Amino acid sequence: MALTEQTQASLSGWGNFPRLRDARVLRARGEAEMRAAIAQERSLIARGNGRSYGDPAMGSRATLSLLPSDRLMAFDADSGVLTCEAGVMLADILDVFVPRGWFVPVTPGTKFVTVGGAIASNVHGKNHHGAGSFGNHVESLTLALADGRVVRCSPQENADLFAATCGGMGLTGVIVSASFRLMRIETAYIRQETHHAANLETVMAMFEANQAWTYSVAWIDCLARGPDLGRSLLYLGEHARADELPAGNGQPLVLPPKATRRVPIDFPAFALNRWSVRAFNALYYRRAQAGGSLIDYDSYFYPLDAILEWNRIYGRPGFLQFQCVLPKATAAAGLRLLLDRVARSGRASFLAVLKLLGKQDGLLSFPMEGYTLALDFPADTGTLGLMLELDAITADHGGRPYLAKDSRCGATLVRQGYPHLGEFQSIRARVDPTGKFSSLQSERLGL
Amino acid sequence: MTAASSQTVLILGAASDIGLALARAYARGGARLILAARDARRLETDAADLRLRSQAEVRLVDFDVLDIAGAGAFLDGLGDLPDVAVSMVGLLGDQAASATDPLTADLVMRSNYNGPAAILGELAQRMEKRGSGILIGVSSVAGDRGRATNYVYGSAKAGFTAFLSGLRQRLQGTGVHVITVKPGFVDTRMTAGMPLPKPLTAQPAEVADAILRAQAKGRDVVYVRPVWLLVMTIIRLLPEAVFKRTRI
Numbered sequence: 285m286a287l288t289e290q291t292q293a294s295l296s297g298w299g300n301f302p303r304l305r306d307a308r309v310l311r312a313r314g315e316a317e318m319r320a321a322i323a324q325e326r327s328l329i330a331r332g333n334g335r336s337y338g339d340p341a342m343g344s345r346a347t348l349s350l351l352p353s354d355r356l357m358a359f360d361a362d363s364g365v366l367t368c369e370a371g372v373m374l375a376d377i378l379d380v381f382v383p384r385g386w387f388v389p390v391t392p393g394t395k396f397v398t399v400g401g402a403i404a405s406n407v408h409g410k411n412h413h414g415a416g417s418f419g420n421h422v423e424s425l426t427l428a429l430a431d432g433r434v435v436r437c438s439p440q441e442n443a444d445l446f447a448a449t450c451g452g453m454g455l456t457g458v459i460v461s462a463s464f465r466l467m468r469i470e471t472a473y474i475r476q477e478t479h480h481a482a483n484l485e486t487v488m489a490m491f492e493a494n495q496a497w498t499y500s501v502a503w504i505d506c507l508a509r510g511p512d513l514g515r516s517l518l519y520l521g522e523h524a525r526a527d528e529l530p531a532g533n534g535q536p537l538v539l540p541p542k543a544t545r546r547v548p549i550d551f552p553a554f555a556l557n558r559w560s561v562r563a564f565n566a567l568y569y570r571r572a573q574a575g576g577s578l579i580d581y582d583s584y585f586y587p588l589d590a591i592l593e594w595n596r597i598y599g600r601p602g603f604l605q606f607q608c609v610l611p612k613a614t615a616a617a618g619l620r621l622l623l624d625r626v627a628r629s630g631r632a633s634f635l636a637v638l639k640l641l642g643k644q645d646g647l648l649s650f651p652m653e654g655y656t657l658a659l660d661f662p663a664d665t666g667t668l669g670l671m672l673e674l675d676a677i678t679a680d681h682g683g684r685p686y687l688a689k690d691s692r693c694g695a696t697l698v699r700q701g702y703p704h705l706g707e708f709q710s711i712r713a714r715v716d717p718t719g720k721f722s723s724l725q726s727e728r729l730g731l
Numbered sequence: 732m733t734a735a736s737s738q739t740v741l742i743l744g745a746a747s748d749i750g751l752a753l754a755r756a757y758a759r760g761g762a763r764l765i766l767a768a769r770d771a772r773r774l775e776t777d778a779a780d781l782r783l784r785s786q787a788e789v790r791l792v793d794f795d796v797l798d799i800a801g802a803g804a805f806l807d808g809l810g811d812l813p814d815v816a817v818s819m820v821g822l823l824g825d826q827a828a829s830a831t832d833p834l835t836a837d838l839v840m841r842s843n844y845n846g847p848a849a850i851l852g853e854l855a856q857r858m859e860k861r862g863s864g865i866l867i868g869v870s871s872v873a874g875d876r877g878r879a880t881n882y883v884y885g886s887a888k889a890g891f892t893a894f895l896s897g898l899r900q901r902l903q904g905t906g907v908h909v910i911t912v913k914p915g916f917v918d919t920r921m922t923a924g925m926p927l928p929k930p931l932t933a934q935p936a937e938v939a940d941a942i943l944r945a946q947a948k949g950r951d952v953v954y955v956r957p958v959w960l961l962v963m964t965i966i967r968l969l970p971e972a973v974f975k976r977t978r979i
């Protein structure tokens with residue numbers, strides 16, 4: 285079996301930090317090629333579309349790209365269960381199935397992730413409080429193991445391996461294919477309500493009060509301080525019913541085609557600073573119209589995808605995302621400290637997002653009942669220092685970092701934050717005793 | 732793309748990356764597909780994908796381009812003559828091996844010229860009789876001038892390009908149109924591991940789009956990335972005495 289192999293001058297995650305020089309990338313189309321790669325390599329890690337920010341989808345010896353494994357395999361229109369190869373992107377699934385009245389059960393803030401990546405990171409969406417993570421909707425998956433076997437895992441079959449694989453960051457094996465449930469929709473539109481929240485207490489109370497909404501997310505102005513700390517816009521959403529669309533829309537499931545834009549070059553570092561972000565944030569907060577509106581699902585879920593390669597606005601050095609979750613009991617105090625620390629640092633975060641998460645699921649999965657805060661920063665030494673302080677606040681409040689966003693965390697924070705890590709490691713030791721599946725991240729964190 | 736809808740499209744060499752990208756593009760446009768490849772069963776997952784994605788009608792058939800004597804029987808076996816036939820068949824081979832081993836060279840020549848020309852020639856006969864059809868041959872910019880780095884492959888593609896050109900002229904006015912497609916570098920498994928310059932390298936889906944566009948517009952010769960026309964024109968115009976000393 286001839287495997288295609290490429291040496292890439294540099295490989296990185298979405299944050300462009302860190303970069304791996306002269307990375308070996310193998311490409312697999314279908315199960316046979318995945319198994320051939322596993323047999324041939326001493327150490328490797330699966331890679332979807334590289335939308336994780338840091339180093340979980342990069343192997344120090346080899347990286348196995350699953351993008352060529354992008355085939356839909358079966359769909360049951362009665363149950364809505366779709367079976368596909370792991371390299372299929374959510375974007376493709378939406379293109380095919382939205383016009384037929386189906387939507388993905390859980391989606392992250394970009395649709396350019398693969399099904400394998402969504403399972404391996406057990407991604408959450410704006411509906412986690414109601415729907416749980418992506419893995420909660422997976423009926424079964426097939427996993428190629430270190431010893432060359434391919435096994436089926438589900439909540440019933442090889443249940444422990446299933447639990448370790450959802451959120452397992454590719455460390456249990458290569459997900460070959462998966463079957464998961466799509467959900468019915470009547471239209472391709474979201475009925476959205478926007479609310480202004482003057483500060484952190486207000487927005488948290490609003491999250492609690494609006495749990496009946498399917499989707500909720502808040503954008504925080506993380507440069508606001510003092511009494512304005514946590515000033516935010518809360519976005520609530522529901523899939524619009526056909527009778528909620530303006531009369532005369534004959535094709536409620538079809539969106540008019542849209543143009544995408546590309547960021548032409550890496551931005552110079554000076555373009556993003558505390559003044560430009562402060563001005564942007566203030567304007568954004570004030571200009572937002574409170575009240576209801578109907579918007580297409582693409583603009584609602586994936587506003588950033590409309591600008592391809594927006595990660596380049598952070599320039600050559602790349603950027604880091606800080607994302608943690610804090611349990612409900614300590615969230616108010618912890619978030620206050622985190623936001624205060626960021627605001628005082630004056631460091632610009634363009635993207636600051638707050639979400640309410642539901643129950644814990646899986647062994648190494650990120651979500652737990654509480655609040656998650658995500659912040660983007662340019663990759664520089666000042667940021668690294670700030671993030672260490674944010675880590676400490678996270679640890680003090682019983683929180684944990686999100687591995688899919690991480691590129692620089694310490695092992696201690698991860699060990700403390702993930703109480704099931706030991707269980708995960710013993711399952712991993714059983715199915716992969718030599719640690720064949722390993723990433724830069726797993727080596728760094730001793731996963 | 733309405734032009735392709737409800738047509739039957741035969742893709743010869745469908746298992747290649749470009750072939751599969753082309754199948755997706757045609758299926759999206761509503762075409763009925765016949766995917767021909769050596770050991771076509773390998774394409775069952777792809778066929779399932781096409782049926783699911785585009786609710787396309789897909790048939791898989793075994794096809795060996797080297798079986799020149801069997802070309803007629805192969806077409807008879809299809810039942811109705813397709814509206815469009817695309818030859819994606821090709822074998823890059825290894826130039827060093829082709830240069831030293833006559834049998835390796837022979838395989839490259841037969842795979843890129845004799846075989847594709849034979850099957851398209853047979854299709855042309857039948858389409859001419861019917862009075863309609865579109866024949867699309869995927870050749871290569873490598874056929875525009877023989878170069879040290881791939882002259883065995885390039886010469887076979889040159890032959891195929893000349894064949895398509897002649898066929899097009901012969902079929903003028905018969906209702907059968909012949910399109911020559913010249914991709915430059917394409918990011919496929921055939922070229923994996925080669926250091927390809929990004930601006931000159933197309934994705935398989937880009938080649939597929941170029942082919943559908945060429946069909947819709949009734950073009951004769953298409954360079955997938957237009958920059959290749961410029962590049963190859965310059966390379967073609969270099970006097971042999973100069974060219975032989977270059978490392979192009």
Ligand SMILES: Cc1cc2nc3c(=O)[nH]c(=O)nc-3n(C[C@H](O)[C@H](O)[C@H](O)COP(=O)(O)OP(=O)(O)OC[C@H]3O[C@@H](n4cnc5c(N)ncnc54)[C@H](O)[C@@H]3O)c2cc1C
Nearest residue numbers: 332333334335336392393398400401404407408453454459
């Ligand atoms: C703009 C943006 C918004 C985001 N928003 C959210 C959000 O709202 N919620 C959220 O949860 N996440 C979010 N993310 C993170 C993203 O959802 C995850 O990083 C996701 O895992 C990326 O998928 P991918 O296919 O690109 O995987 P990659 O980044 O390529 O890989 C991620 C991990 O999955 C593993 N993996 C990939 N494929 C396989 C496979 N077939 N078998 C085994 N392991 C595999 C890799 O080894 C790696 O550990 C966001 C990311 C971006 C860029």
